[in-house]
Amino acid sequence: MTEEEDVHQTVTMPPMRPVEVAERQEAEPQARDTVFDIQGLTARYGTNVAVRDVNLEIYRNLITAVIGPSGCGKSTFIRCINRMNDDVPSFRLDGRILYHGADLYGDGVDPVEVRRRIGMVFQKPNPFPKTIYDNVAWAPRVLGLKKELDDRVEKALRSAALWDEVKDRLKRSALSLSGGQQQRLCIARAIAIEPEVLLLDEPASALDPIATSSIEELMHDLKRDYTLVIVTHNMQQAARVADRTAFFSLEVDDSGRAGVLVEYDETSKLFTAPSEKRTEDYVTGRFG
Amino acid sequence: MRVTFQEELDQLEASLQEEGALVLRVLRGALNALAQRDVELADEVIAFDDDVDRLYLQIEEGIQSLLARQTPVAMDLRLVLAMLHTNLHLERMADYSVTIAKLTKLVADVEPDPVLLQSLEDMGERAEEMIRVALDSLANRDLQAAESLVDLDELIDRSNRRFVERVVEIVADPGIREWVLRMVLVSRTLERIGDHAVDIGEQVAYLLTAEFREFTDASHPERA
Numbered sequence: 001m002t003e004e005e006d007v008h009q010t011v012t013m014p015p016m017r018p019v020e021v022a023e024r025q026e027a028e029p030q031a032r033d034t035v036f037d038i039q040g041l042t043a044r045y046g047t048n049v050a051v052r053d054v055n056l057e058i059y060r061n062l063i064t065a066v067i068g069p070s071g072c073g074k075s076t077f078i079r080c081i082n083r084m085n086d087d088v089p090s091f092r093l094d095g096r097i098l099y100h101g102a103d104l105y106g107d108g109v110d111p112v113e114v115r116r117r118i119g120m121v122f123q124k125p126n127p128f129p130k131t132i133y134d135n136v137a138w139a140p141r142v143l144g145l146k147k148e149l150d151d152r153v154e155k156a157l158r159s160a161a162l163w164d165e166v167k168d169r170l171k172r173s174a175l176s177l178s179g180g181q182q183q184r185l186c187i188a189r190a191i192a193i194e195p196e197v198l199l200l201d202e203p204a205s206a207l208d209p210i211a212t213s214s215i216e217e218l219m220h221d222l223k224r225d226y227t228l229v230i231v232t233h234n235m236q237q238a239a240r241v242a243d244r245t246a247f248f249s250l251e252v253d254d255s256g257r258a259g260v261l262v263e264y265d266e267t268s269k270l271f272t273a274p275s276e277k278r279t280e281d282y283v284t285g286r287f288g
Numbered sequence: 289m290r291v292t293f294q295e296e297l298d299q300l301e302a303s304l305q306e307e308g309a310l311v312l313r314v315l316r317g318a319l320n321a322l323a324q325r326d327v328e329l330a331d332e333v334i335a336f337d338d339d340v341d342r343l344y345l346q347i348e349e350g351i352q353s354l355l356a357r358q359t360p361v362a363m364d365l366r367l368v369l370a371m372l373h374t375n376l377h378l379e380r381m382a383d384y385s386v387t388i389a390k391l392t393k394l395v396a397d398v399e400p401d402p403v404l405l406q407s408l409e410d411m412g413e414r415a416e417e418m419i420r421v422a423l424d425s426l427a428n429r430d431l432q433a434a435e436s437l438v439d440l441d442e443l444i445d446r447s448n449r450r451f452v453e454r455v456v457e458i459v460a461d462p463g464i465r466e467w468v469l470r471m472v473l474v475s476r477t478l479e480r481i482g483d484h485a486v487d488i489g490e491q492v493a494y495l496l497t498a499e500f501r502e503f504t505d506a507s508h509p510e511r512a
Contacts, residue, residue: 236359271361273498283361285290 033060035197035227036081040095043076045088049258050076053095056246056264063219063228065242065267067235069282072248073259074231078199081229082118083111116143119190123202125182127174127189132157132166135174135185139193152192159225160188161218180211184218191226198222200230204237216241235283242267247279293358297367300350301427304371304378307343308423311381312416314340315481318388319412322474323405325396333389340382347375366498370491374426377484377491381419384477391470398467404454408471411447411478414440418485425492434489434496438503444482451475 036058043050051073058064066074076085083104085091097104104114127135136153145152153170157163162184166177174185183203190198200219204212219228219241232238238245246264250257263270263279274280281287314336321329351372354360360368418440425433452472459468490503 235361239359239361272365274362280362284364285293 034058035060035100037098037101038095039098041077041080041097042094043073043080043085044090044092044094045076046090047256049256051080051248052251052258052260054261056261058227058229059244060227061223061225062243063223063230063241065238065245066229066231066248067233067238067245067282068248068259068262069250069287070233071257071259072250074248075201076259077248078120078201078229078231081197082120082199083114084120086111116193117195118197118199119193119195120199120201121183121186121190121203124206125179125186127177127182127185129173129175131171132174132177132185133170136188136192139189143193145193156188156192157185159191159222160184161214161221162188178211180207180214183207183211183215187215187218187222191222195226197227197229200228202231202233205233212237239267239271245270247274247276247282249278249282290358293354293360293364296350296354296358297360297364300347300354300371301367303343303347303350304374305423305427307340307347307375307378308419310336310340310343311378311385312419314382314385315388315412315416315419318385318392319409321389322392322412323409325392325400327393327396330389330392330396334386337382337386340379344375344379347371351375363495366495370426370495373491374488377488381481381484384481387477388474391474395467395470398464400467400471401454401458401464404451404458404468404471407447407451407454408474408478411444411451411475414444414447415478415481415485418444418482422485422488422492425489426495429492429496431493431496434492435503437486437489441482441486441504444479448475448479 034057038054038056038058041054042052054077066077068074079085080093080097081104085093093105099114099118103109128138130138133153136156137149140146140149140152154163154167157166162181165181166185169176174182177185183206187198187203204215207215216237219230222228223243230238230242244265245267247262247270248259249262251260263274263276265275270279271283274283278287314333317329317333317336320326321333351368354368418437421433421437421440424430425437452475455468455472459465486503490501493503494500
């Protein structure tokens with residue numbers, strides 16, 4: 001393949017099979033391999049600006065945390081990353097989100113394909129009212145990945161650190177699991193089709209401290225194979241798990257209120273010597 | 289706004305300044321005992337060190353508890369770490385003062401050399417000045433004052449060198465030899481107190497700039 005063809009391919013992002021995790025492991029990750037290059041992102045619901053002019057890059061095999069006070073647009077921001085806002089009628093997006101150089105909102109990009117590569121886990125565990133096995137097997141079946149399905153399900157459950165707890169009751173209802181287990185099941189469900197990116201929107205806020213720490217441990221393990229972006233209210237959680245942290249805040253001016261990116265840096269820098277006064281005030285609890 | 293947390297931080301910092309004031313009293317006591325060959329005062333200094341140690345422990349425990357419960361970050365974290373170090377430096381200074389008091393007792397019955405004695409008094413006053421500057425630079429968040437400690441330290445170092453030169457001149461006199469040898473340690477001790485004051489200044493600079501930086505580096509003096 002010539003270099004020109006290679007560039008062409010990344011820009012149009014053709015439908016493709018999910019990249020096998022094993023394949024991704026073989027390629028030694030670059031020091032700073034950019035997965036998302038977000039340029040001038042402004043998201044609106046009707047006339048309300050949810051986030052304004054966000055510029056940042058998200059790097060491969062890192063955990064990137066998004067923190068900030070309520071209403072600062074954290075959730076809107078990560079929902080933009082896998083086109084979850086598409087179905088909101090009044091939603092409008094300006095700027096660009098480049099995924100490996102390809103515009104996620106470009107012509108001809110299939111949102112279903114986007115979500116296959118960029119999975120999402122929500123605040124409240126939301127397993128299907130089906131068996132544990134069927135929850136994990138559901139997406140692979142829909143995508144026609146029926147070969148060696150048992151292995152795929154086991155692998156996903158192992159990756160989500162749930163296998164040992166459920167291997168003897170795979171045919172039982174997912175709703176019989178505890179909250180923490182349900183959330184790990186949702187993670188297993190998301191990774192069963194081997195996406196490249198996992199978005200987690202407050203994944204532990206409905207869980208007790210023990211279940212929370214098991215989710216955090218799991219995130220550490222998962223970043224070997226995946227790029228993770230987590231929205232969290234819990235600053236200490238961001239400090240514990242994330243490599244890089246983005247702090248969003250609300251800015252009020254004549255045109256109204258909008259979420260803006262205030263500071264984005266290595267997590268340890270952000271929590272020891274933030275560059276911005278607003279970040280300092282927020283992380284030390286003097287505001288927000 | 290985390291009111292309780294802020295109150296605890298303020299309380300710790302007030303205790304640290306209190307400890308600094310105690311250290312100044314202990315050092316002044318030791319210097320007076322030395323100048324006046326006052327064994328009783330030397331004993332008081334030695335006993336008084338327990339008060340410093342109590343306060344040192346109290347601050348240490350306060351910081352431990354604060355870290356466990358409040359997870360300070362950013363400037364708060366740097367202040368807590370700077371206080372942790374400063375606490376230790378102050379405690380060491382008090383121990384050095386005790387060393388001076390003990391050496392004083394050992395040679396209380398020997399007639400001292402007036403030139404050397406005056407030299408030690410001068411160094412002692414410089415050390416006191418440095419402790420005050422260090423504590424004030426922390427209280428006032430004053431980077432410039434913290435950095436000025438390097439120059440003050442140079443003055444103590446110079447006095448220490450002159451002291452040694454004078455010692456070489458008179459050490460042959462058997463009547464004063466033991467006293468002189470003891471006083472070499474006192475001189476060294478005062479010089480160390482100055483170094484600890486500089487170290488506190490470095491903590492103040494860390495608090496204010498978030499950079500770990502040695503003002504002077506004995507093994508790489510050219511970087512100073």
